[in-house]
Amino acid sequence: MTNVLTATKPPAMQTPIERNYLDVSGVGKAFRGVRVMDAMNFRMAKGELVSLLGPSGCGKTTLLRIIAGLMAADEGAVVLGGRNITTLPAHKRNISVVFQNYALFPHLTVAENVAFGLRARGTAKGDTAKPVAEALALVRMTEFADRPIAALSGGQQQRVAVARALVVDPDLLLLDEPFSALDRKLRETMQVELKAMLRDRGITAIFVTHDQEEALGVSDRIAVMNAGRIEQFADPSTLYARPNSPFVMDFVGLSTRLHGTVTSHDAGMITVKTAIGDLHARANFPVGTAVLLGVRPELVAPDPDPQMNSVTVPLRDVMVLGSKTVLHGVANDADRVLCELPGIRSGFSHGQTATLGWSIEDTLVYEVAG
Amino acid sequence: MTVFSRHGVTRRTLLKSSAAAALGTLAAPSLLRAANAEIVIGCAGSHTAWMEQIVAPHMKSAIGADILFEGTKSSVNLEKMSSNKDRPYLSVVQMDDPVMIQAVEAGLLTPITPDAVPNMTELRPDAVHLDGMWCNYVQPWAGIAYNTDMKSGVASWGELWEPANKGQVIIPSLQNTEGVWTLFAAAMLATGKPFSEAQYEVDAAFAKLEELNPNLLTVYSTMSQAFNLMEQGEVSMLAGNFSSYTLPRKAEGVPVDLAAPKEGIFAMPSGICLVKDGPNPELAQAYVNEMLGAEMQTQIADFATSVPANTTVKAGAIVPDGVQIHAPDWAFVAENRAAWIDRFDKLMAV
C-alpha cells in the first residue's frame, strides 16, 4: 500500500513527468468501421482525481478501457509515469479497475478476492495475509474476510472491489461508474469516504460517470465528454460557472435557456432580442448572430435591480424542496427561466406571473446555428 | 428399448403399427384386441419388404384384416412372446426353427391343424414340425455372399480361412440364426466328416473357428450393416448369407452374388406359428392358411428368391445343381445355443 509520505505533492513541486503523469495523445478508435473516438488527447497529473463525465455512448468507457489495456486503440499513444504503455497488455500495466458491477469473483471469499492481485503477481499464499488484512481494514470489511461474495450487500461489494484494486498498489486507479448500483444515500456516503481514502493515500484515479453531481463531488477536475471528444476539461467550479458550450452548460447542472438574435453590439456588450424581451450579455458577436443565453438558477432572483437583465414570465411550476424553492418560468416552447431560491419561499404559485432577474455578468452566451 | 428400435421398420409400417410399436414392448395393448379386423404379426427384419408389398395388401382383400407387423430378430420375437405370455398381443410369428423349438418348450405356441389351415396338407412332409406346432413356408438357401468386383466365386468354405483373405471376411454372430452355418462349415472342414456327423463335433468346430480370427474384419449382429460393407468392397466375403437377401440385391445390379461352396449349402429354417391364446385366433389361422397357400407362396418365393414349401408351387429360387442342401438337427442347436453363444463371443473377442 502507498505510504502516506508519497501522497500528492503540490503541483508546483511536481516534476514534469509527475505533471503529465497520464498522457493520452492522438488516440482514435473505430468499432466495425464506425469512428467512436478521434485524436483524443487527455493529460492528468500524479495524485489527481479526475472524472470522465458524459452521457452514455460518449466514449468515456472506451477511453477507460484503452487506458486500462482492456481494449487496443487504433492509433495514438498512452504514456503513464513516463512509460509508454500503448502496446502493453492489461496485466502488465499495474492499472487497477473497479468495475461498474464490481466484477468480484463469485467462487472466492472476500479475502481471496482481495488477495487475487497479489497471487497473480506471484506473491506466495502465506504472504498475502498481512496486506489483505490491511486493505480490508481500510475499507472496514475486516469481519467479512471469510464470507462468500454472494452474502454481501451492494455497498459491501463495492468496498471489497476497492480493497482488491488498491491492495496491489496500482500506478493508476480506474473506477467505472462505481456508485451507480448503490442507492442515493449510500452513494453519497461512499463518495465522501472513497474520495478521502484516495486523497489520503495519494492515489491517482479516474472516475467514469454519467452523474454530474457525482463528478462534481469527487473530482479535482472533470473532463466532459460528448460524441467521442472532450468538450471541456476543468475544475468543478469553472465547469459550473463558465461552461464553454451549451452541451456542458446543460450536462453540468440546470440553466435558464433563452434563444435570441443579437440586435446591437457595443464595447463588449451585446443586446439580444428574445421572445420575452431584450437582454444583455458580455460578449463580442456581430449583429444578427443567433445565440443561446443561459444563467445558473441560483443566480436568478425575483425583484431585480433596474441595471440587471429582467424578464416577466408565467410560472409553470413551483417546487418547494425544503432546502430550496425552484421556480420554473415559461418563455416559449423551447425556452425557460429557472430560478432557485434558498429555503422555503411562499408567495409564488403555479400560473402566476413573476418578474425575475440576474446580473449581466452572470449571463452565459453561446453562438448557435441560426 | 433400443434393442428393438434399430430393426428396420419402414415409415409406412411404423405409422400403421405405431400403437403396437409403442405399447408392444410393455404389455399387451387391450386396444388392439378390441380392433377386430387387425392382427399383429411378429416377423424378421428382412421380411419387411415383402410383408409390406405382397402380404399386407393380399391379406386385406383375402381375409379382410389389417396386418400390423414388427420386424426383428427371431430371439427378440421369442422374448416378446415370453414376456407377454399372459396377455399375448402377437397372433402369428414368423421366425427361425431353433427359436421355434424354444418357443414350444416354453409353451408359447398352439398347433396348426389341417381343419383350420387346409393348405398345410399341401406342404412337403419335412416342412411340418412337431405335429404342426410350426410349419416352414418359404425357405431361402444360405452360402457365402461375395463382392463380384473382388472375387469370381467361392468354391469352398475353406476359402474363408485362406491367408490371402486377411481382414476380408465378415461372419454373423451366433446370436443370429445364420451364424450357425459358419460353425457347421468349420466342423466339416476340421473333421473331414460328412455334415450329418460333423454337426455334432462342436469342439473341433470352435477350434477351427478360432483360426478364422485373423481374416475377420468383424462379427455382425446387424446384417444390413455387414452386407453394406461387402457391397462397398470393405470385405470380399460375407459368410452364411442367404438367397432371399443376396439375390434380390444382385438383381438390382449391385456387384454381389451368392456362392454355393462344394461342401454344401444350408436351408434357412423360416417357420410360421400360431401364438397360444393370441388375439383373433380365426383371423390368425386364416392368415397362416393364406401364407401356406399357392398364391402367397408363389409371390413370396419369387420376390425373396426362396424355395417354396407348398408342393403345388413351381417358383422361386433356383437351387444350384450338384450341391447338397443340409438341414441341421435343430433340437441339438436349440439345446446348446446359449452355451455356444457364450463360447463364441469369448473365442472371437479381440
Added chain:
Amino acid sequence: MIARLDRISLLAVPALVFLAAIYALPLMMLLAKSFQGPEGTGISAYIEFFSDPYNLNVLWRTIRVALLTTLLALLIAYPTAFAMARANGIWLTVFLVALVLPMSLGVVVKAFAWSILFRANGALNEFMQWIGLTSGPIRMMFTETALVVGAANVFLPFMVLPIYAVVRQLNASLPDAAASLGATPLFRFTHVTLPLTLPGVVAGAAFVFSLSISMYVIPSLIVGERQQTMSMLIARSFLYLRDETLGSTISAILLAIAVAVVLFSSWLAGRLGARQ
C-alpha cells in the same frame, strides 16, 4: 406438514409418479432378480460374474471407452461452448442447429455415414495417402478408436449445452478484472474461467459418461460383437442366453457405476457451486 407444503412442489408429482412406475419399480424388480440364482438368494451371480476374466475385460473396456469418450467430447465441447457464448444472431442459430440437428438423425444412419469416411478405400484413408501421411490404407473401422470418435460425436451436444449454459452466464468483466489485477491469460484461465465453468463441465461429463457407459447401438454397429460392452452383454444375456439372473446382475453393476458417477458429480457440482 401438509399445510406447509409448497403448492408449487406438487407440480413434481406427475414426474415422480411417472419415474416410480416406469423406472424405479421395474428396476427394483430387476435388481431383485440378480440376487436370485438357481441355488437360492445370494450374491453368487456377482461372484460368478467377477471371476470370469472375459467379463472383467468387457467391464474395463466399457469404462475405458466411456472415459475416453467423455474426455474427447470435453476437449471439443469446451472451446465450442465459448465460441457459442460469443456468437449471436445468425451464428448462434447456426451453432445450435449444427449441434441439435444431428441428434434427430438415427445412430444407424450415422454409422453408415462413418463407414464411408473410415473404410479402407474411404475418404479419410484416401486423404491421408494423398497428403503422404500414410503409404497404404489403415484399418479404422471396428477399432476402439472409431468407437470413441463415434460416441463422442453422438454425445457432443450433451457436453456442449451444459458448458454453454454456464459460460453464457459468466460475467464477461471477470476476466477483465483479473487482467487488470495483473493475471496472465493462463492465470486468468486457471483461477477464474476454469473454476467458474467447472459446474458445467461436471454436468456435461456426467451426462456423456452415463450415456457412454450404457450405449448399446453405437458399439454394436461400430465395433461389432467382437468387442462387447456391458450393454451388449446385458442384451445377450436376456435375448440369447435367456439367463435373467446374469442379465440382471450385469444391469445392476452397470447401474451401480452410473449411480456412483451421478452421485459423485452432483457432490462435486455442489461443492464447486456452493460458494457462488
